[in-house]
Amino acid sequence: MASQTLYDKLWAQHLVTQRDDGSALIYIDRHLLHEVTSPQAFEGLRLAGRKPWRRDANLATPDHNVPTTLKERSAGNAGILDDVSRIQVETLDANCESFDIEEFRINDERQGIVHVVGPEQGATLPGMTVVCGDSHTATHGAFAALSHGIGTSEVEHVLATQCLIAQKMKNMQVRVEGKLGLGVTAKDIVLAIIGRIGTAGGTGYAIEFAGSAIRDLSMEGRMTICNMAIEAGARVGLVAVDDNTIDYLKGRPFAPAADQWPAAVEAWRDLVSDDGAHFDKVVELDAAEIEPQVTWGTSPEMVVNVSASVPDPNDAADETVTQGMTRALEYMGLSAGQKITDIQLDKVFIGSCTNSRIEDLREAAKVAKGRKVADNIQLAMVVPGSGLVKRLAEAEGLDRIFVEAGFEWREPGCSMCLAMNADKLGAGERCASTSNRNFEGRQGYGGRTHLVSPAMAAAAAIEGHFVDVREYDYDRDSAREMSA
Amino acid sequence: MKKFERLQGLVAPLDRANVDTDLIIPKQFLKSIKRTGFGPNLFDELRYLDEGYPGQDASSRPLNPDFVLNQSRYRDAQVLLARRNFGCGSSREHAPWALDDFGFRVVIAPSFADIFYNNSFKNGILLIALDETTVDRLFQETEANEGYRLDIDLAGQQVITPSGETIPFEVDAFRKHCLLEGLDDIGLTLEQSGAIRDFESRHRPANPWLFRDV
Numbered sequence: 001m002a003s004q005t006l007y008d009k010l011w012a013q014h015l016v017t018q019r020d021d022g023s024a025l026i027y028i029d030r031h032l033l034h035e036v037t038s039p040q041a042f043e044g045l046r047l048a049g050r051k052p053w054r055r056d057a058n059l060a061t062p063d064h065n066v067p068t069t070l071k072e073r074s075a076g077n078a079g080i081l082d083d084v085s086r087i088q089v090e091t092l093d094a095n096c097e098s099f100d101i102e103e104f105r106i107n108d109e110r111q112g113i114v115h116v117v118g119p120e121q122g123a124t125l126p127g128m129t130v131v132c133g134d135s136h137t138a139t140h141g142a143f144a145a146l147s148h149g150i151g152t153s154e155v156e157h158v159l160a161t162q163c164l165i166a167q168k169m170k171n172m173q174v175r176v177e178g179k180l181g182l183g184v185t186a187k188d189i190v191l192a193i194i195g196r197i198g199t200a201g202g203t204g205y206a207i208e209f210a211g212s213a214i215r216d217l218s219m220e221g222r223m224t225i226c227n228m229a230i231e232a233g234a235r236v237g238l239v240a241v242d243d244n245t246i247d248y249l250k251g252r253p254f255a256p257a258a259d260q261w262p263a264a265v266e267a268w269r270d271l272v273s274d275d276g277a278h279f280d281k282v283v284e285l286d287a288a289e290i291e292p293q294v295t296w297g298t299s300p301e302m303v304v305n306v307s308a309s310v311p312d313p314n315d316a317a318d319e320t321v322t323q324g325m326t327r328a329l330e331y332m333g334l335s336a337g338q339k340i341t342d343i344q345l346d347k348v349f350i351g352s353c354t355n356s357r358i359e360d361l362r363e364a365a366k367v368a369k370g371r372k373v374a375d376n377i378q379l380a381m382v383v384p385g386s387g388l389v390k391r392l393a394e395a396e397g398l399d400r401i402f403v404e405a406g407f408e409w410r411e412p413g414c415s416m417c418l419a420m421n422a423d424k425l426g427a428g429e430r431c432a433s434t435s436n437r438n439f440e441g442r443q444g445y446g447g448r449t450h451l452v453s454p455a456m457a458a459a460a461a462i463e464g465h466f467v468d469v470r471e472y473d474y475d476r477d478s479a480r481e482m483s484a
Numbered sequence: 485m486k487k488f489e490r491l492q493g494l495v496a497p498l499d500r501a502n503v504d505t506d507l508i509i510p511k512q513f514l515k516s517i518k519r520t521g522f523g524p525n526l527f528d529e530l531r532y533l534d535e536g537y538p539g540q541d542a543s544s545r546p547l548n549p550d551f552v553l554n555q556s557r558y559r560d561a562q563v564l565l566a567r568r569n570f571g572c573g574s575s576r577e578h579a580p581w582a583l584d585d586f587g588f589r590v591v592i593a594p595s596f597a598d599i600f601y602n603n604s605f606k607n608g609i610l611l612i613a614l615d616e617t618t619v620d621r622l623f624q625e626t627e628a629n630e631g632y633r634l635d636i637d638l639a640g641q642q643v644i645t646p647s648g649e650t651i652p653f654e655v656d657a658f659r660k661h662c663l664l665e666g667l668d669d670i671g672l673t674l675e676q677s678g679a680i681r682d683f684e685s686r687h688r689p690a691n692p693w694l695f696r697d698v
């Protein structure tokens with residue numbers, strides 16, 4: 001057989017029928033659900049008198065709307081002060097109950113951001129197709145699972161038929177070779193990639209992230225990278241299977257049982273692109289050249305090195321770009337030529353499906369340890385990605401490090417990543433955020449978001465403005481001791 | 485899904501690249517558990533001068549006079565003319581629901597984000613990708629001529645301008661068929677239940693760990 005890319009293999013393994021017009025029916029192994037994009041889909045099923053095709057393929061958890069303060073959380077759903085949010089979470093509970101779908105409810109320790117929960121439970125496995133009514137489903141591609149976001153009509157379609165009508169994408173390889181500098185992380189790699197190819201650079205492609213710098217990353221780091229594939233326009237981000245993948249999954253609740261494990265591992269070992277497989281587009285980056293990244297505008301592609309300055313719209317390639325940059329600078333309250341490290345902040349958010357896993361919290365804690373949040377920072381918050389991440393972090397003492405430094409330590413959920421709950425920016429407030437989108441109003445009406453890595457966010461909280469973590473004096477090994 | 489009928493649609497120009505789904509419909513409105521009623525909050529942050537919240541009476545809010553859809557000449561627009569990478573960002577289907585609820589049936593732009601593209605067709609909204617030069621020209625014509633309408637002929641895959649010029653466009657055959665006939669995807673797929681079961685009967689023995697008996 002001709003050489004295949006990882007994406008080609010996953011596609012072929014799930015093809016139910018191919019239509020003449022290029023569209024195809026593909027089979028879905030895992031369907032993750034949350035409260036925001038599912039109610040209309042369940043309603044559709046009910047109106048048509050349909051049932052889920054395979055209930056064991058579905059797993060649900062509320063995440064977008066859930067409050068993150070202990071006060072609201074301790075009362076469960078009843079504690080959600082916003083009526084509309086509460087109804088949405090209750091609707092998910094009711095739908096899961098009536099359609100008999102497994103759900104981790106608001107105060108279940110396994111609850112969390114759906115893209116943190118899936119892998120953590122082993123509910124995301126190599127070789128699967130994974131979909132969810134959420135664009136950051138690309139995250140799960142870190143496990144060599146063909147994963148992407150879908151809309152609500154498709155949620156209903158997958159519930160009813162276990163299939164999706166899809167079209168094969170093109171293949172892109174993004175190869176990052178070499179060693180990352182000290183203090184440079186997966187987040188910086190992916191922001192640098194988006195800066196290079198643009199927010200539409202990956203449209204129509206499945207991107208496989210490859211190269212020695214990607215192989216050197218932990219699974220958490222790979223998830224951070226795949227998570228933001230969609231910010232480069234690609235619905236799918238993938239990383240090939242290796243020992244890291246397999247070690248991460250072993251023993252997780254939904255992972256194959258001991259008697260099936262050897263056969264599963266053998267099958268997964270093939271989930272790599274063959275030598276000589278054809279990619280329609282290849283992009284290469286040198287890891288050693290990547291600096292910590294900071295976005296300055298209202299699109300993730302508006303990103304620069306921390307050592308740089310805010311760019312000048314007049315230097316842009318065409319008129320549409322100049323207009324977009326000018327509008328972004330105005331919205332962000334910045335001017336061309338301003339040094340990134342001179343940008344003063346009001347709030348700091350460490351969390352989201354991009355950067356709320358244990359490794360992210362360890363990185364941030366290393367920087368925060370023994371220090372205090374700057375006076376000009378009104379709120380610095382750390383929101384773990386799931387109840388289990390929270391418990392592990394607390395067992396390692398990370399919560400105490402954060403709280404002693406003046407950060408708030410919250411309950412798990414999406415929180416200020418999209419500000420559907422009470423956690424939000426006020427108009428004009430400027431935030432260093434470890435999330436994935438800096439769109440206008442994303443973190444609150446009129447709010448200004450700068451995307452950075454967890455270490456960069458923590459350092460910004462301590463200093464009150466951006467600093468280059470590579471030059472920042474902190475104990476880079478302390479997290480290992482903390483977790484030992 | 486409603487059928488897509490040939491239409492002579494009033495065109496409104498939204499001159500801005502990378503319009504993301506947060507801009508099309510901000511997150512506070514995603515708390516609704518319905519599919520309808522999003523029209524008044526389409527482009528909420530651009531359209532109004534204050535911050536919107538769900539359940540509010542939109543008619544009493546201060547309008548942003550500079551925003552294109554607030555100009556009376558565009559109020560009944562059915563065709564939205566936009567710039568590249570329209571609909572990027574999240575998977576929220578609330579974005580096409582809001583466009584539909586406002587009255588838009590067609591969006592023309594140089595390019596669209598993938599998930600938004602799918603979601604729109606599932607809701608009977610036709611997205612037409614035309615090259616940048618043509619889109620530029622349509623912007624100029626729309627702005628220069630009040631009441632500018634385009635004839636959108638999906639069956640013939642062409643846009644016809646008031647001067648009679650025809651601009652062909654691409655659309656995949658399956659999507660076109662579904663739109664013209666107003667077909668429900670799920671019903672169509674369920675006609676292939678046999679093929680799905682056959683697939684499962686091969687997939688399951690090869691990957692037994694993917695099937696849990698809960």
Ligand code: SF4
Binds near residue numbers: 064113354435
């Ligand atoms: S954390 Fe943010 S990006 Fe991730 S699923 Fe939640 S809202 Fe979406």
